[in-house]
Amino acid sequence: MNWRTILRKMREYPAIVGFVGIVIFFALLSDRFFTLSNFLIILRQVSIQAIIAFGMTIVIISGGIDLSVGSTLALSAVILADFLKSGSIFTAVFMALLVGAAMGAANGLIIAKGKIQPFIVTLATMAIGRSLTLVYTQGMPITGFPQSFRFIGRGDVAGIPVPIIIMLSLFALMWFVLNNTKLGLYSYAIGGNEIAAKLSGVKVDRYKIIIYMISGVFSAVSGIILTARLNSAQPTFGYGYELDAIAAVVLGGASLTGGKGHILGTLFGALIMGTLNNGLNILNVSPFYQQAVKGIIILIAVLLEREN
Amino acid sequence: MEYILEAKGITKTFPGVVALDNVNFNLKKGEVHALLGENGAGKSTLIKIISGVYKADKGTILYMGKTVSFNSPTEAMKAGIATIHQELNLFEDLTVAENIAVGNVESFLLSKRKLINITDKLLKNLNFNIHANSTVRNLNTSEKQLVSIAKALFLNSNVIIMDEPTATITEHEAKILFNIINDLKKKGISIIFISHRLEEVFEIADRVTVLRDGKFVGTTDVGHTSEQELISMMVGRKISEMYPKYNVPKKKEIFSVHDLNVGRIVKNVSFSLKEGEIFGIAGLVGSGKSEIALGIYGYIPSKWKQLKVGDKVISKIKSPDQALQEGIAMVPEDRKTMGLVLELDVMKNITLQNVKEVEKGGIINWKKADDIAREEIGKYSIKVSSVKQKVKTLSGGNQQKAVLAKVLRRVPKVVFMVEPTRGIDVGAKVDVYKIVNNLANNGIGVVFISSELPEIVRLCDRVLVMHRGRPMGILEGNEITQENILKLATGVDVE
Ligand SMILES: Nc1ncnc2c1ncn2[C@@H]1O[C@H](COP(=O)(O)OP(=O)(O)OP(=O)(O)O)[C@@H](O)[C@H]1O
Ligand SMILES: [Mg+2]
Numbered sequence: 165m166n167w168r169t170i171l172r173k174m175r176e177y178p179a180i181v182g183f184v185g186i187v188i189f190f191a192l193l194s195d196r197f198f199t200l201s202n203f204l205i206i207l208r209q210v211s212i213q214a215i216i217a218f219g220m221t222i223v224i225i226s227g228g229i230d231l232s233v234g235s236t237l238a239l240s241a242v243i244l245a246d247f248l249k250s251g252s253i254f255t256a257v258f259m260a261l262l263v264g265a266a267m268g269a270a271n272g273l274i275i276a277k278g279k280i281q282p283f284i285v286t287l288a289t290m291a292i293g294r295s296l297t298l299v300y301t302q303g304m305p306i307t308g309f310p311q312s313f314r315f316i317g318r319g320d321v322a323g324i325p326v327p328i329i330i331m332l333s334l335f336a337l338m339w340f341v342l343n344n345t346k347l348g349l350y351s352y353a354i355g356g357n358e359i360a361a362k363l364s365g366v367k368v369d370r371y372k373i374i375i376y377m378i379s380g381v382f383s384a385v386s387g388i389i390l391t392a393r394l395n396s397a398q399p400t401f402g403y404g405y406e407l408d409a410i411a412a413v414v415l416g417g418a419s420l421t422g423g424k425g426h427i428l429g430t431l432f433g434a435l436i437m438g439t440l441n442n443g444l445n446i447l448n449v450s451p452f453y454q455q456a457v458k459g460i461i462i463l464i465a466v467l468l469e470r471e472n
Numbered sequence: 473m474e475y476i477l478e479a480k481g482i483t484k485t486f487p488g489v490v491a492l493d494n495v496n497f498n499l500k501k502g503e504v505h506a507l508l509g510e511n512g513a514g515k516s517t518l519i520k521i522i523s524g525v526y527k528a529d530k531g532t533i534l535y536m537g538k539t540v541s542f543n544s545p546t547e548a549m550k551a552g553i554a555t556i557h558q559e560l561n562l563f564e565d566l567t568v569a570e571n572i573a574v575g576n577v578e579s580f581l582l583s584k585r586k587l588i589n590i591t592d593k594l595l596k597n598l599n600f601n602i603h604a605n606s607t608v609r610n611l612n613t614s615e616k617q618l619v620s621i622a623k624a625l626f627l628n629s630n631v632i633i634m635d636e637p638t639a640t641i642t643e644h645e646a647k648i649l650f651n652i653i654n655d656l657k658k659k660g661i662s663i664i665f666i667s668h669r670l671e672e673v674f675e676i677a678d679r680v681t682v683l684r685d686g687k688f689v690g691t692t693d694v695g696h697t698s699e700q701e702l703i704s705m706m707v708g709r710k711i712s713e714m715y716p717k718y719n720v721p722k723k724k725e726i727f728s729v730h731d732l733n734v735g736r737i738v739k740n741v742s743f744s745l746k747e748g749e750i751f752g753i754a755g756l757v758g759s760g761k762s763e764i765a766l767g768i769y770g771y772i773p774s775k776w777k778q779l780k781v782g783d784k785v786i787s788k789i790k791s792p793d794q795a796l797q798e799g800i801a802m803v804p805e806d807r808k809t810m811g812l813v814l815e816l817d818v819m820k821n822i823t824l825q826n827v828k829e830v831e832k833g834g835i836i837n838w839k840k841a842d843d844i845a846r847e848e849i850g851k852y853s854i855k856v857s858s859v860k861q862k863v864k865t866l867s868g869g870n871q872q873k874a875v876l877a878k879v880l881r882r883v884p885k886v887v888f889m890v891e892p893t894r895g896i897d898v899g900a901k902v903d904v905y906k907i908v909n910n911l912a913n914n915g916i917g918v919v920f921i922s923s924e925l926p927e928i929v930r931l932c933d934r935v936l937v938m939h940r941g942r943p944m945g946i947l948e949g950n951e952i953t954q955e956n957i958l959k960l961a962t963g964v965d966v967e
Contacts, residue, residue: 346827346834353824356813363771363804363811364825364878365796423815 178336178468179416179432180470182461190443196386197446204325210438211331212386214431216405217412218338219382221430224413225342226375228275228282233383233409234402235293236267241387242297243396245306253313260384267293268380272373289344290406297399307396317392334382336425351375355422380424411458412437415465475534476501476662477522477553482531484517486865488857491517494531497681497861499631502660504653506673506694510708510897511869512805512855515666516558518635518683522664523555524548536630540611546575552630556620556637558868558895559808562608562726568595569604572623591622598622598646613806614641614757614923625656632656633664634927637674637866639895640806642756642923643958650676668897668904670699671926679779684704699924707899714898715930716905719912726887731777734760734767737941738774745886747916750908751956752932753921754957759938762805765888769802770795780886794827799854799885803875803892807868811875814864818856819845821863822878829882846878852903870898876904886917905931925954939963 174181185198191198216233225228238372247256253302267289273284273385342348350371353361362368383402391397410420415433444454477499482491499505507515520526524542533540535551542548545555562571563575569591571586573582591604600618608616617640624632638646653676664678669897673680674694682705689705704710728744736741738760745751755761770789779786781798789795795802797924804810812821823830823841830841845859852873856866863871874894880887889908893901908931912918922928928935935947935958944960959965 211721344836344838346831346836349820349824349827349836352816352820356815359808359810361803361824363769363792363795363802366824367791367793391663423813 177417178380178465179429179436182465183327183436183439185434185459186439188379190439190446192264194443197443202442202446205332206435206438206442207328208325209442210434211325212390213405213408213412213437214331214416214434215334215382215386215389217409217416217430217434218334218427219379220406220409220413221416221418221425221427222342222348222351222375223282223379224410224418224420225355225422225425226351226372227358228372228375229286229420230268230271230376230379231283231286231406232267232271232290232293233379233453234405235290235297235401236264236383237379237387237390237405238297238399239267239300239387240264240384241391241397241401242301242306242399243401244388245309246300248313249308256313257388260388261381262276264380264382264384264387265377266380268377269373271380272376275376275457276306276369276372283447294399297365297401301397301399303399305396305398309392309395309472314392317389317394327393330385334385335427335431336457342427343448347371347374352423357423357425362442408434412464415462417465473959475499476536478534479518479522480532480534482518482521482533483529484521484526485529485856488861490686492521492528492683492685494874495686496691497688497802498691499664499834501662501680503678504656504657504663504665504676506677507666507678507683508662508670508673508702509689509962510685510706511873511895511900512685512867513683513706513897515683516635519555519635519664521664522548523553525557525634547788549575549629552628553633554624554627554629554631555633556624557636558635558639560616560620562616562619564609565607567605567607568602568611568622571608571619572604581813585765594622594626598625600645604935605697611636612757612762614645617923618645621652625652629661629739631662631664635666636668636895637665638667638669639773639868640891643925643954644962645754646672656837668901669924670894670898672701672842673702682801684708703898706897710766711898711902714902715957716902716909717931719748719750719909719933721912722747722759725780726915727781729768729776732764732767732779733776734763734773734774736762736773738767738938739941741936741938741943743936743943743946745919747915747917749933750912750918750920750931752928752935752952753919753938754923754925754928755938756961758940759961761854761938762890762939763941764938765802765919765921768795769800769888782952791870796882796884801879801882801884801887802877803887803889807871807875807889807894811878812863812871815862817860817862818849818854818866819859821874822848822881825878826881844881845892848881851928852877869900872896873900876907880907880911883914884916885926886919887911890919890920891921891923893924901927925957928952928957929954937961 220230220429239264243263244256244260247259271289273287274280275282316326321329350366353366354368354371358368390401412433413430415436440458444457475498479497482492482495493516509515521528524545524547569588572591573587588604595602600622602615602618621637624910637649656663656896660845667673677694679691679693681691684706725744726747730742732741733739741764753761755762762773770791786798790806819841822845830837842859854873855870863874876892893904908918920932929952934951937944937957939961947956
């Protein structure tokens, strides 16, 4: 590998370059930043956002968008909590995932069959989902779960926190799906040129439904982890998460017009967001400024990518 | 000053290919200069360098005696060089008038009404049958081509570059275009004209320059050369038969459709195919000939009394996916909007329609897909730097070959080929004709839909001619002549 190919690779994965840059920046400014324990903290904090962003990645690659992820997270969290009170962990987790899948299926179905823009459909289901959550809980949090369930959010295996393990497994799964399966190829094709995909014999409607279901299920997984971590399910969970997820995907090199993007980029996109949060807190930057810093980073990243 | 434009020693490389290698080209005032060469020879790259889309790695361009280097197409346009690119770059959601105005009209204050009036006048003067206030998205490919032509003619330029302007329009419209070109010539305007149709070169051009594999082969007067000579300059060898035909029609019927209606356009069309037969469909733009294919293929809503593939009666086809399962395939009319996913590489585009062959339980075997892609690239001599080259960066003709490869990989029972030779070079055309013959002889029904009358006449055993969505008759044997087809296509009966 000569420096030219390295340079080209760097342009292909700007999120990695950006991440490394930010890590160096914070490491120079604070000695509390560059430690193994701080990295595990960052990763654990990032895991919930990253998992949602993984689902968002395949949606955006296929030319869509899913604004309902935060509401789906909240709705599946409260249903999970309710079932935890009365039934087994297994049933509760299953029900939560089912709710995620159902929300996704509803999104996909309306988008594909109704031929309505994903932005509008998921904006509507975002509102509906939030409302259902509030009605279901009467606005009150549900708390107090068995120790064995809290393991999902707080436990670790060989020193590695469980949320990180779940995140990395889902990362590997999505990497495989996008690169080595029919579903992956079809997602890129639908996002790149839906007409050509259809004329090539792709059952576009069916695959759109599957794609939104993946996003729904991943949101539910995040909801489960969040509930287990906080030992509480709150109807306000997930407010604004859609924006962080979209930001991570776009930082990762995907294009909102579809057909482009990859999961490694999204992982590092999410890491950039998480590292910024962590580093700015360590440096005691006022939270009032933090949003602006994130916004500026997103703009810089997108401007750099425009070149390709 | 002898030349209005002169390109000297132009070299341009892309990753993996030398697109142009020390090429010379010059243009006299008031001449039509044709640029010829096989697919991927570098024609489009050369004109993109002249018109400011790309920068050359080496070489100089003189325009009106001065060295120029345009930083953008707009700069070139302002200097008096207008270009109609091979890939149409129109705003789909804007009207025809707005598209023509973008980049051409400086005044922001121009009222919509006035703009439409001006454009309507322009279109009428050009004899183009298009409304200024229709949305571009609703136009078909050839109408879009006409809009691009009108856009380039809007300003008074010194040089007009036309990259395959006739590839997507019918003979009738090509005639109109040639009249326009002759008028421009009389006004002293110079034209660079790219086409894969040699007869057009002899009809319209004064001089011709041939490129091969990015290298300059030669420039000659059209009067001092022949089709044969130009072909061997382009391909490096002789082609003895431009329209090979060796299919053997038999008695057995392998496809039929009765009373087909497609959308609001096509009405009451019936035809059938015999084994070994090549069946043509001809007609002007808007005659509904491509809609016949799209309707049967399940892409546009359609109805029929009866449709049979082999002995099987099919009552309805709801989607292309279902059509493919029934053994009906289609080579779509427009490779960029319908045929290919431009951001994906050649291998993935070929795989897309042939996933079944390489997947198990939803998992794709990329090694196998890679082998298949290589096989198809070889079979159709698609010029690529690797199977991983994005189709976006293939030359136009090589994109077309990729479409043929992906559609014909899985052998169908019937294939509708809509403009299958659009934009491909002479040698490749002969290859496609051979493929068509072989398909027919292997028992596959071929419906050959084309706006190029010579190929329809020379290749097809029977020809259905359409006029404004209605079938005007089916010509057979000696009746198949360009004259008869044109008569029917314009709504005149043949005795
Ligand atoms: N942006 C690009 N990136 C990489 N390769 C390119 C790019 N543009 C063109 N090429 C390559 O350069 C060569 C010349 O292409 P060009 O489009 O000039 O051919 P052409 O003579 O116009 O062919 P056609 O008749 O098919 O339109 C081809 O091999 C093509 O793949
Ligand atoms: Mg070209």
